[in-house]
Amino acid sequence: MSVFALIDCNSFYVSCERVFNPLMEKQPVVVLSNNDGCVISRSDEAKKLGIKVGVPIFKIQDIVEKNKVIAFSSNYNLYGDFSLRVMASLTLFCPNIEIYSIDEAFLDLSTLTIADKTAFGNLIKTKVKQWTGIPVSIGIAPTKTLAKIANHLAKKSTKLNGVFDLTNPNLIDIALERTSVYDVWGIGRQYGKLLSRANIKTALDLKNADDDWIRKHMHVVGLRTVFELRGISCLSTKDAFADKKGICTSRSFGKPMEKQEDIQQAVATFVVRCAEKLRKQKSAASAITVFIMTNKFADGPKYVNSKTIQLPVATNLTPELIKYAMRNLKAIFRKGYKYKKAGIIITDIISESNIQQDFWDHIDRDKNKKLLKIIDHTNKSLGRDKIKFAAQGYNKKWKMRQEHLSPNYTTQWKDLLIV
């Protein structure tokens, strides 16, 4: 029988911020999205105040002030580094690991002999906290979907103390009955509504649902979820380092931008980021999309547009990609709008070693490749954008609002904590 453990960090971003600020342990803390827009991570104290995930911070200003809620800007350098530490710790307990997201990982325990799974979970929990400072919750079950539910219950229950072993078949139906169908992994808003209308309200109802009905309305993906609830494992462990099939870099601007020149600089910077990611996984792309949009919430004229171009030769060379992106931007840019967001999407990704040459290609790709290798290396050791492309400009007018940014305690010498 298969056995999976899902390890999920509790309020991950908030927990990262708290590691170096232990005085905040009992205080309500939230972390904001890019541009200090929405709440994306909350401490238990903040959850108790009724602060919902996704709510724009300016809409809850009174709650924040009245309860002295501490807010942080997103610091992905910090969270990324803590994530690496947590995942490295988990690998010591089970090498068969799937890193599912920045704060979650599945361990495939099927081949391990573990007498007491709850004790094993508690050991992991204690050691990860001791080594990294991050609190985690653990759910153990025969399938990934059940492990998710076990994890959810472990988080909610005070009795379980953060670890729940749901491999006992007698417990499964009881657990499913207490789980809303909306809380099942793979059931989002739309399917949740659909199932509710069909009087399928709990995870147990879903487990006992009619296969043909599920197949018809939710296709094979939905049926897989149902099978998983029945203890039949349909989702195997995936390779966490598989190459990405699409790469996107986009940002909202700190303030609305009107001039084409300013947006060009932002877009060029997004291309630089995309190309870096592309080269990192040793891939090349054959299509590039540029999109721009005005603020969808504000009054005033609105405009959204995008353009995709197919490249004659798949590439990961930044200068070439910038050239195509600028051409696309020029085609869709309209004067007289206040732009709020722009982005680059790179698709049709293939391996660098499989690039099909073009007989009439006039770019010296070897020379460019050598140059970019040096630039990547320099920027990696000296800091992002130490060497940058002229198209990126110098005065980052579009820069994000980040008014509550914490130091990079673990990745910058100058931010090292002094005790």
Added chain:
DNA sequence: TCTGGGGTCCTAGGACCC
């Protein structure tokens, strides 16, 4: 004043082939 930024997988349907 202020509303995030990444991803994946699947299906239906159209265009085409013999």
Added chain:
DNA sequence: TCTGGGGTCCTAGGACCC
């Protein structure tokens, strides 16, 4: 009543995840 029967490839759109 009957209208051939197999395929492939591509794209848009919809669902989901964190």
